[in-house]
Amino acid sequence: MPNHYFDQLIDQLKPVVYDTDFDTLFQSLTENEDGPTKFKLKMELRRLAAPCHRTVDLRNQVDGECRPYEYNGRRHQLDDVAIEIFERGLETYKGVFTQDTFEQILDADNHLRQAREEEKAFAQSLADHNAEPLSGQSPFLNGDNEAESYLLETFHFGQYPYRAEERMNFTIEVGLEDSKGKNYQAVTADISITGMRVRVNDEHNLQYGDSLSLYFTGLAKEFTINPETRIPYRVVGVQEVDGKHYLSLNRDPDYQSAELDKFFHRFINGYKKRYRVNIDNTYNTILNKGHEQFLLPRMQQLPVFFSEANKQLVADYVLTTDNNRFILNNWINELNQISFGSIFNLRRSRWLLQDLAQKEYARLLVMTFSITARGKIYNYSATAEELQKTGLWDTYIAFGSKKASWRVYQIDLRRVDLNQAWQPQSVPKNINVPFRINPPTAQVKRAIAPLRYMGVVNDITESLQGFFNTGIEKEQLSSLKAFAHPPSTPIRTKEARLEFINLRSEKRFSYRSRCRVKVGKLVRDGMIIDLSVSGLQVQIDTPLPAEKGDNVDISLTGFKKLYKKAKLDHLAYTIASIDDARTTLRLKIEGDHEQHMGSEFIRFLIREQRDLLKLQVENTSINGLELCLRNLYCDAPGSLPVFLYRNKKRKTSVRRAGLSNWPSGWAKLLAKFPGSQQSAINLQPLLRGSSLTEELLPRLNEMDRTSEPVTLLLLLRLYRQNGEDIVQTQWLKSNDNQAIESFIEQSIPNSLFRAVTVTLSRTGRPDTQFIQAELNYISRYAAYRAQEIEEDLWQVYAIADTVDVTESLLEFALSEADAIKEQQERLNNWLNKF
Numbered sequence: 138m139p140n141h142y143f144d145q146l147i148d149q150l151k152p153v154v155y156d157t158d159f160d161t162l163f164q165s166l167t168e169n170e171d172g173p174t175k176f177k178l179k180m181e182l183r184r185l186a187a188p189c190h191r192t193v194d195l196r197n198q199v200d201g202e203c204r205p206y207e208y209n210g211r212r213h214q215l216d217d218v219a220i221e222i223f224e225r226g227l228e229t230y231k232g233v234f235t236q237d238t239f240e241q242i243l244d245a246d247n248h249l250r251q252a253r254e255e256e257k258a259f260a261q262s263l264a265d266h267n268a269e270p271l272s273g274q275s276p277f278l279n280g281d282n283e284a285e286s287y288l289l290e291t292f293h294f295g296q297y298p299y300r301a302e303e304r305m306n307f308t309i310e311v312g313l314e315d316s317k318g319k320n321y322q323a324v325t326a327d328i329s330i331t332g333m334r335v336r337v338n339d340e341h342n343l344q345y346g347d348s349l350s351l352y353f354t355g356l357a358k359e360f361t362i363n364p365e366t367r368i369p370y371r372v373v374g375v376q377e378v379d380g381k382h383y384l385s386l387n388r389d390p391d392y393q394s395a396e397l398d399k400f401f402h403r404f405i406n407g408y409k410k411r412y413r414v415n416i417d418n419t420y421n422t423i424l425n426k427g428h429e430q431f432l433l434p435r436m437q438q439l440p441v442f443f444s445e446a447n448k449q450l451v452a453d454y455v456l457t458t459d460n461n462r463f464i465l466n467n468w469i470n471e472l473n474q475i476s477f478g479s480i481f482n483l484r485r486s487r488w489l490l491q492d493l494a495q496k497e498y499a500r501l502l503v504m505t506f507s508i509t510a511r512g513k514i515y516n517y518s519a520t521a522e523e524l525q526k527t528g529l530w531d532t533y534i535a536f537g538s539k540k541a542s543w544r545v546y547q548i549d550l551r552r553v554d555l556n557q558a559w560q561p562q563s564v565p566k567n568i569n570v571p572f573r574i575n576p577p578t579a580q581v582k583r584a585i586a587p588l589r590y591m592g593v594v595n596d597i598t599e600s601l602q603g604f605f606n607t608g609i610e611k612e613q614l615s616s617l618k619a620f621a622h623p624p625s626t627p628i629r630t631k632e633a634r635l636e637f638i639n640l641r642s643e644k645r646f647s648y649r650s651r652c653r654v655k656v657g658k659l660v661r662d663g664m665i666i667d668l669s670v671s672g673l674q675v676q677i678d679t680p681l682p683a684e685k686g687d688n689v690d691i692s693l694t695g696f697k698k699l700y701k702k703a704k705l706d707h708l709a710y711t712i713a714s715i716d717d718a719r720t721t722l723r724l725k726i727e728g729d730h731e732q733h734m735g736s737e738f739i740r741f742l743i744r745e746q747r748d749l750l751k752l753q754v755e756n757t758s759i760n761g762l763e764l765c766l767r768n769l770y771c772d773a774p775g776s777l778p779v780f781l782y783r784n785k786k787r788k789t790s791v792r793r794a795g796l797s798n799w800p801s802g803w804a805k806l807l808a809k810f811p812g813s814q815q816s817a818i819n820l821q822p823l824l825r826g827s828s829l830t831e832e833l834l835p836r837l838n839e840m841d842r843t844s845e846p847v848t849l850l851l852l853l854r855l856y857r858q859n860g861e862d863i864v865q866t867q868w869l870k871s872n873d874n875q876a877i878e879s880f881i882e883q884s885i886p887n888s889l890f891r892a893v894t895v896t897l898s899r900t901g902r903p904d905t906q907f908i909q910a911e912l913n914y915i916s917r918y919a920a921y922r923a924q925e926i927e928e929d930l931w932q933v934y935a936i937a938d939t940v941d942v943t944e945s946l947l948e949f950a951l952s953e954a955d956a957i958k959e960q961q962e963r964l965n966n967w968l969n970k971f
Contacts, residue, residue: 146178147185154186155231176359183308185237186230190379193242195219196784208234215242243921287821288812289779289794292425295772297560298418302329303568305405306415309355311335314367316348323384327415330401331388332373336381343384347372351386362400368392414918420926422563423911427930428795429771430904432778433635435936437846437896439464439594440770441477441630442553444587450486450550452478452630453588456766460846460898464596465632466647466666467505467542471513473649475630479622480505480518480548489550493590497800498551502945505544506537509664509676509720512651516622521948529616535609536617541676541721545601547945549775550592551799557772558585558765562910570910574764581762585769593775597942600850600894603874604949633763645669646743650695654722655707656683665695670736670743672725673710680719687712689724696738708735773798776940777807779820781837783934789834791937794818803893803941805968811862822864823851832868833897837935842901849895851939852880855967856888874950881950889963892946896938903930 146166153162167175194214196203201216206223215223219242226238304327313321313335323335343349350367357364369392374385440456455465455477468477480503481489492499505518517537524530537543559577564570577585647667654661654677663677675691683689689712693705710724730736780793796804812819836847854865867880877892884890905912905927916923947957 147181150182152229154182172359185235187236187308189234189236189239191239287791287824288817288819289791290817291794291796293796294425294429294774295557296425297422297563299561299563300418301565302331303405303565304329304415312352312354314350315343330398332386334383334385336383343372345372345375416915416919419563419911419915420922423908423926426908427903428780430907431900431933432936434458435460435898437461438775441592441594442588442766443590443592445589448487448490449483450481452481454631454633454766456770457632457634464594467507467544469647469649471649475632476516478630493550498549501548502948503546503548504537506540507542509678517620519620529613531607532610532613533617534605535607538605539718541716541718544596545598547595547597547942548592550590551773553588553591553769555585555588558768560768564910564914568914570913572909577765581765584762585765591769595940597894597945599848600942601949633766635763635767653692653694655690656681656687668739670739671730675722675724677720683712683715685712685714703738704734705738775799776938777804779937780933781935782932784932789934791820802964809968823866833937836897837899840899842899844899846896846898851893851895853891854884854888878950885956889967890960892943894940894942897935899935900933
């Protein structure tokens with residue numbers, strides 16, 4: 138049968154598909170066709186006429202202006218062409234929004250839109266000849282004046298739903314019989330060889346795990362299948378969508394039928410291009426992985442993975458990228474070993490593990506600094522609890538905060554599920570796709586087997602900057618030795634580095650080596666902290682009265698011992714920046730790098746001696762340890778990122794938020810905001826007014842993808858007034874402790890107080906290699922959806938990564954421990970009141 142005849146018959150039957158006498162009309166119009174042709178026609182009509190439950194949003198997809206279009210409780214965003222198609226579809230299908238109408242809207246970039254664009258172009262050409270354009274007039278006046286929408290679609294990190302078999306979207310009648318002999322009529326939504334999803338037409342009490350028998354009443358009419366044959370299935374999912382009840386079924390693995398398997402294999406392969414493979418799981422995987430690939434290279438927090446030995450935490454691995462490695466910079470000792478794990482001594486480990494036994498996660502607020510003397514680095518660390526008990530809070534902070542290495546860390550710890558370390562791609566194994574990722578090797582499995590906990594380290598120093606001006610008592614200085622790390626602490630921590638699109642203009646390598654710095658007549662001994670082809674970072678033992686722009690002569694004394702023939706004395710550099718303590722210098726090369734002996738020597742190191750720079754070796758395999766640790770982190774990221782999009786008209790909006798399995802009170806609080814839904818959160822209470830245009834966008838517009846992230850502090854006060862929930866907010870750039878204290882004073886008596894760091898960073902092009910397998914697969918059966926999600930990812934403009942730091946901030950701003958505990962109780966009450 139010719140295709141145009143097939144299409145003509147379908148167009149004739151569309152208007153009567155919902156009529157009671159459809160079968161009679163169908164038989165009369167197809168009386169000359171054979172059985173398989175009739176079957177194809179009926180199945181295609183059923184597919185096209187199936188109700189569509191999707192919300193259509195054409196913003197950023199079409200050039201025309203879109204406006205809200207309400208129908209059946211859903212708000213679509215459609216242009217004029219799409220509205221015309223939508224209403225024509227409702228008329229054809231007796232008021233039902235169908236799959237056919239949905240597909241016509243998405244495919245409308247042809248006749249109608251082209252005709253409309255030609256009309257506009259012709260009208261414009263006439264206008265150009267007859268009138269001058271009005272000054273300041275824009276063709277998109279209405280679109281730019283629309284109210285911003287702050288309802289963000291949510292997705293879950295680490296969820297990559299896998300299907301071992303392809304599922305085809307297919308509708309056919311089936312019958313179900315439960316264990317008590319009760320029969321139900323049902324219709325399939327999709328089918329695979331050993332499973333299917335069905336919509337039950339009758340009331341039922343079927344639950345997860347129930348056994349039932351299924352018989353194919355619809356297929357029996359067209360194929361040689363016995364309708365009396367009962368096939369055992371088990372219920373593996375129960376769902377209600379728009380008042381309709383769906384069951385996910387898996388065939389009993391004990392039931393074997395080669396003939397049935399062969400039939401379904403032929404049937405699905407023969408019809409899947411017409412009825413389309415159900416690729417919802419692959420689509421969701423691309424969405425989740427794509428946004429993870431935006432976040433991971435820009436995350437500021439450092440994931441640390443721990444094993445346990447004799448009730449002490451052992452930091453086995455840290456997962457680093459360009460943007461979070463700054464946390465490690467203060468924890469590389471003079472032997473170029475990572476000493477970060479020494480924070481977790483026996484006492485702190487036991488306290489954390491004890492706390493973790495009672496709660497879902499444990500938290501440690503740690504203040505650290507280091508001292509460089511006689512060629513060695515001495516680390517100090519203290520928790521808030523330790524300083525309060527010993528009465529050394531003021532002295533420790535006053536002394537430590539003057540050091541360039543001063544840092545305040547909020548460290549959150551939770552258990553890890555090693556089952557999440559390997560996540561197969563969402564494409565069935567029997568499908569040949571490029572970039573297939575292999576399971577971890579036995580060596581990698583042995584490496585991750587001891588891991589029990591994951592910590593996320595957030596550097597919150599900048600947000601607390603205004604609280605470090607405390608008094609120092611000189612007689613207490615000797616007591617600070619109690620917080621020095623023992624030099625004999627065993628070093629076991631290894632770095633696992635994730636490589637993405639490079640965010641820096643050049644590679645920077647961390648390496649410790651002695652040096653001598655000369656500025657004018659002053660000479661200081663120091664240590665190289667990191668190096669690159671065009672610059673160095675140096676930490677000196679005693680302060681140097683120098684300024685930005687001063688010329689420096691530096692001798693690489695440590696390297697001279699290893700490379701005696703290299704000319705490493707009196708290398709000329711310029712100070713690019715110097716810290717307030719005058720002990721940390723960032724140096725750069727002025728002029729031609731090619732002729733600079735220091736630059737030439739570092740190029741030699743990078744090219745020939747990469748083993749010396751082992752902490753920065755690029756990861757060339759995505760199938761090893763790095764992938765497993767990445768998956769463990771993505772199962773429960775310690776932050777809640779908000780993704781901003783920019784469309785073709787350069788209009789920026791907040792659009793998606795990533796949720797985590799991490800037990801976060803912050804995420805739960807957002808879910809309680811008025812207007813938030815099961816799959817969307819409402820940020821209007823936080824971004825109402827001009828917060829987006831005045832606080833976020835100006836900073837983002839000044840950045841590019843290589844820029845350092847910018848961190849803001851968002852303060853929230855929540856209370857009830859006249860029976861309504863009120864959310865008061867204040868945005869602060871940094872270290873305004875007077876504004877913070879004033880806000881807290883208003884909140885403490887009767888309100889819920891929250892403090893959240895918001896880290897802004899710009900994104901670049903999407904890192905599509907990691908999702909290439911899924912993209913190739915989805916392109917086979919739903920090319921328009923592959924194009925849709927690729928275009929979607931290209932519009933991601935920036936990330937606002939949020940972390941709740943309320944307790945840490947209150948430790949510095951308040952002296953009363955009871956007030957902190959009361960705030961936690963208020964948060965619990967707020968979350969439980971709904």
